[in-house]
Amino acid sequence: MGNKLTGKVALVTGGSRGIGKGIVLELAREGATVIINYKQDSNSAQKTLELVKKLGGYGECYKADVSSYSECKVMISNIIKKYGKIDVLVNNAGISKIGLFIDAKQEDWDNILNINLKGVFNCSHNVVIHMLHKGVGSIINISSMWGNVGASCEVIYSASKGGINSFTKALAKELGPSNIRVNAVSPGVIDTEMNSWMCKEDREELMEEIPLCRFGQCIDIGKAVVFLASDDSNYITGQIITIDGGMI
Ligand code: NAP
Numbered sequence: 001m002g003n004k005l006t007g008k009v010a011l012v013t014g015g016s017r018g019i020g021k022g023i024v025l026e027l028a029r030e031g032a033t034v035i036i037n038y039k040q041d042s043n044s045a046q047k048t049l050e051l052v053k054k055l056g057g058y059g060e061c062y063k064a065d066v067s068s069y070s071e072c073k074v075m076i077s078n079i080i081k082k083y084g085k086i087d088v089l090v091n092n093a094g095i096s097k098i099g100l101f102i103d104a105k106q107e108d109w110d111n112i113l114n115i116n117l118k119g120v121f122n123c124s125h126n127v128v129i130h131m132l133h134k135g136v137g138s139i140i141n142i143s144s145m146w147g148n149v150g151a152s153c154e155v156i157y158s159a160s161k162g163g164i165n166s167f168t169k170a171l172a173k174e175l176g177p178s179n180i181r182v183n184a185v186s187p188g189v190i191d192t193e194m195n196s197w198m199c200k201e202d203r204e205e206l207m208e209e210i211p212l213c214r215f216g217q218c219i220d221i222g223k224a225v226v227f228l229a230s231d232d233s234n235y236i237t238g239q240i241i242t243i244d245g246g247m248i
Helices: 018-029 042-054 069-083 108-132 145-149 154-179 200-206 218-227
Strands: 009-012 033-038 058-063 086-092 137-142 180-187 240-243
Touching: 009 018, 009 069, 009 145, 018 033, 018 042, 018 058, 018 086, 018 137, 018 218, 033 042, 033 069, 042 058, 058 069, 069 108, 086 108, 086 218, 108 137, 108 154, 108 180, 137 154, 137 218, 145 154, 145 180, 145 240, 154 180, 180 218, 218 240
Parallel strands: 009 033, 009 086, 033 058, 086 137, 137 180, 180 240
Antiparallel strands: none
16 A cells, blocks of 8 residues: 555546546555445445455445436535545546447437536536635546547547547646646556457457557556646646557
8 A cells, every 4th residue: 555645535436347446446555535436336336345445445435427417416515524525536437339420319429428528527516616615636537549539430439538638628727726736647448348349359450559569457547547646746737648558
């Protein structure tokens, strides 16, 4: 266990599995108390919490749909009531859908944007008010390399992540004078269920495009989030840090 985040309270949306789980474990390893938000899979959330406890860390699971402003408001006010503060907000919850743009439905746009982008608004809007009172805070948004450069067959997803990048830069400018830092991590291909649709051949083909010759692991993202959450990054705000093994 390290102690870079001892005494800090962190909320990680979509913290039950995949990249969110990797982030939760790294934050806990550095001493943060971690609230593991999830939408439906309480089993995975509980298993992640058990791992946190095995590390000697503290935390709890909290079920809420980030696309609902009211659910986010209640979740955040309950966390504040119990712990008195949220020092670190990691907006990680997200979904993707692969397919041609012409086959996309209005509901696809609404679903992806409501979770990936409005979810970031919903949590940030409710947390910032408390961070302003404390005079300190770090918000870390999980974007995607496709938000930087756009991906064929992931047009709506790319739009949602491009929105996160601009949101991050703009909010960082507005909140910098209040000592609240806002950054994003922009992952490349990370080995999670989000990529489970790929067959062996797809995976091998994709890997050939990655200079570091491997998919990223959740811990690679978790380590960067710890850095952005900690005092080690005190003079960094408004940045989109791409972690993609050199792919783009
Ligand atoms: P994942 O394995 O599919 O996990 C998604 C997580 O988000 C789960 O904990 C899920 O909880 C939660 N979630 C989904 N909808 C939610 C909602 N409406 N409210 C609250 N929680 C919700 O995904 P991942 O691959 O770890 O991706 C995590 C983030 O990284 C996403 O923002 C994604 O866009 C981004 N990203 C991933 C990759 C990659 O290669 N994997 C690359 C770039 C960026 P439940 O299971 O309870 O629904």
